[in-house]
Amino acid sequence: MPMQKSERIYRLNCFVENKPGVLARIVGLISGRGYNIQTLNVGPTEDGTVSRMKIDVLGTEKVVNQIILQLRNCVNVIEVTRRRR
Amino acid sequence: MSYSSRTGAQALVESLERAGVETLFGYPGGNVVDIFGFLRNSKMKFVLGRHEQGCVHMADGYARASGKPGVVLVTSGPGATNAITGLATANVDSVPLVLVSGQVPLSQIGTDAFQEADMTGICRAVTKHSFLLKSADEIPQAVAEAFYIATRGKPGAVVIDLPHDVQLQKTSAQYPERISLRAYHPDTAPKPRAVAELARLINSSNRPIFYAGGGVISSGAADDLRALSSKADIPIVTTLMGLGVIEKTSTHALGMAGMYGTEAANIALAEADLIIALGTRFSDRMTTTLKTKGKIVHVDCDPSSIEKNVSVNLGIVADIKDLITTVSSRIKPNSHTSWMKRISQLKRSSKNKVRKFKTSKIHPGAVVEAVAEAASDDAIIVTDVGQHQMFAARYYPTPKPRRFLSPGGMGTMGFAIPAAIGAALSMPNEKVVALIGDGGAQMTFNELKVASDEKLPITFIVFNNSSLGMIERMGEDSFVGNFSNPDFVMMAKALGLKAKRVSLVEELKSAVTNAVKSSHPSLLEVIVDADAKI
Known part of the structure; x- marks a missing residue:
């Protein structure tokens, strides 16, 4: 979707349980609300049971905050932080 | 072992x-x-x-x-x-x-x-x-x-x-004694600072109002909320899901707000200087009519519900029951005399107040009132989706927590017949009355066989207006295809229920009473006035 005035790219840093289906759940939560992921990077951490995801998403601050709160509600999500890019 | x-x-x-x-x-x-x-x-x-x-x-x-x-x-x-x-x-x-x-x-x-x-x-x-x-x-x-x-x-x-x-596969794994999830720890304990701020807002407001959603019922807080409402003299409006929180006959009750709510509830929300929203997501069925200049406090156990649909002055993540019991001791007994005077004036003048239905055809609201009269206050009312649902929401006078069941969020036609069966199985000593439109009835009519197989004395009341009324009223000239009804009485009998049809105003009360008092699974088809508007 074309970038609107109040939209920015936000980087979401997520620590999630390393289990099947977790990536699909997180991506679905974002795409299901009509928002486009610009960049997605998934990798292991030192703890093999935890994965790290870096997600760049374009949206207004309100929408991105809502996405973060809903990500935190996900049963497999350990932590989410954000920064503006 | x-x-x-x-x-x-x-x-x-x-x-x-x-x-x-x-x-x-x-x-x-x-x-x-x-x-x-x-x-x-x-x-x-x-x-x-x-x-x-x-x-x-x-x-x-x-x-x-x-x-x-x-x-x-x-x-x-x-x-x-x-x-x-x-x-x-x-x-x-x-x-x-x-x-x-x-x-x-x-x-x-x-x-x-x-x-x-x-x-x-x-x-x-x-x-x-x-x-x-x-x-x-x-x-x-x-x-x-x-x-x-x-x-x-x-x-x-x-x-x-x-x-x-x-x-x-073979396994020797055992059921765990305790569950601890690594990442899922919902924290719904009320925080002292939020409790203090909420108490301060309530104690200093002149026209406060509680706006109670389904979360009040699911957290078991309805009794506590009514007690606080009496103590601090604060009126209560509800959402559809919150209808069981307070009987409409209570001084502090304004009924349901929103698109199909009462005028009194919507005006009271608009005039309030403090709205305390509890366990609701501010659904679009509510926010389209929500016009307020007052402050809004939003309490919900789900952090993502707060600020999702409306901006609020204070958001509190907490279990509703825990919050109300904690905050109650900090709320001073009060009487908002002029605000409550305004509330009772609104209730008296509201166009939507319960009235006597005087038509030659059966008004859907009259069916709801006849059910309320025939059934005990503890009866479980289950609705489907459509006009009959909104008539039930408006005219059923004494909804109780977990006694008024309606598929609020999804608006799923076909809910009432099976949901009533589930309710009857969980509460075998309570009377269950299902209110169903003629559209929704045809979606899950087959489940009536379960009610007769399990010998559940549920009363199913089908509101037959020979139309998909809610949808047909949405536009001037809505097209819904070729909608027509089967013979519901014959179908119900074929599935093992006792069934009857009523179309005369003077026969409505006795027909509803007989159906509600029946100790067998029974269905009453009511031919209602198709021109009755909600």
Whole structure:
């Protein structure tokens, strides 16, 4: 979707349980609300049971905050932080 | 005790029993046949629905009426996909529900096998969580986690997808004594600072109002809220889901707000200087009529509900019951004399107040009033979706917590018949009356056979206006296709119910009374005035 005035790219840093289906759940939560992921990077951490995801998403601050709160509600999500890019 | 010789199927049935499941709803199929083998001698009661959507709505009605999670077992493929509407309905209304679906064997997943559907993929957007199990050793733990997740924080629907070969594997895994999830720790304890701020706002406001949603009922806070409302002299408006919080006959009750709500409730919200919203997501059915210059405090157990649909002055993440009991001691007894005077003036002048229906045809509101008169105050009222639902919401005078069940968020036609069956099974000593439109009735009419098989003395009342009224009223010239009704009385009799039709105003009361007092499953078809508007 074309970038609107109040939209920015936000980087979401997520620590999630390393289990099947977790990536699909997180991506679905974002795409299901009509928002486009610009960049997605998934990798292991030192703890093999935890994965790290870096997600760049374009949206207004309100929408991105809502996405973060809903990500935190996900049963497999350990932590989410954000920064503006 | 050794479990080494049992199969995954047996471990599942044992785990469900350990989780406290007393009633299991479902439908058999090829990929759950081995689980069904262990149900025959289980202490759980198994209730066979007639369609998987009906099975899930039954479990949903069971959960809404009792507060205990509803539990469903369906097969793979079409069994699983048929359950989706039921899952969405329960999940959006925060009803705790656990569904176990069969799945094709692990080796066949992804091969377009017979009756294969990617259940965890399909249900992702309409459930709180889902599991795809790959080993029978995971079964007891997954069942315990599913019940934990379905009931903690904001309740919701959880799916366990269980491949057929996993059901046949041997396991000695045991049901866990305690559950601790690594990442899911909903914190709903009220924070002292938020409690103090809320108390300060309430004590300093002149025109406060409570706006109570379904969360007040699911957290068990209705009694506490009414007590606080009396103590601090604060009126209460509700959402559709919050209708059971307070009887409309109470001084402090204004009824339901929103699109189909009372004028008094909507004006009171607009004139309030402080709206204390409790356990609601501010649905679009409410916000379209919400016009306020007052402050808004929003309390919800789900952090993502706050600021989702409306901006608020104070957001509090907390369990509603815990918050109200904590804040109550800090609220001073008060009397808002002029505000309550305004409230009673609004209630008197409201166009929507209960009135005498004087038409030559039966008014749907008169049916609702006749039900209220005939049924005891503790009766469980279950509605479907459409005009009759909004007539029920407006005219049923004494809704009680867990006694007025309606599919608020999803607006699922076909809910009432199966949900009433589930409610009756969970509360065998209570009268259940289902109010159903003629459209919704035709969606799940087949489930009436379950009511007659189980000998449940439910009264089903079909409002027949020979139209899909809610939709036809949405536009000037709405096209709905060729809608017509079958003979509901003949159909109900064919399914084993006692059935009658009433079309005369003077016969309505006795017909409703007879139907409600019946100790058999019974259906009353009421020919209502098709021109009655909500």
